[in-house]
Amino acid sequence: MNEAVFSQIAMLVLLTGLIVWMGIIVWDLAKKSKAGKFGTLALFIVLGAGVVGFLVKTVMVEIMNL
Template identity: 85%
Template sequence: MNEAVFSQIAMLVFLTGLIGWMGFIVWDLAKKSQAGKFGTMALFTVLGAGVVGFLIKTVLVEVMQI
């Protein structure tokens, strides 16, 4: 396994963990602030939009390199 393959695998694993950790933080924030259903949905929508934007950017970069 060379350095490039290791870096790609490590980024995938740690980025997935980071996204999960951010989801837990948002859930905990919504719970502690008593945001309710609408507030919790709004918080997760904003977080989800950021994650989807990152995924779209990653896919576009890979497609444009081909």
């Protein structure tokens, strides 16, 4: 396994872990602030928009490089 393959696999695994960890943090934030169903949904939509934007950007870059 060369360095490029290792970097790609590590990036995928660690980035997935980071996204999951951020979801756990948002869930804990909603629970501690007693946000309710609507507040929890709003937190996940607003704070998750950054993750969605990153994923969309990544897909668009890959499509443009084809």
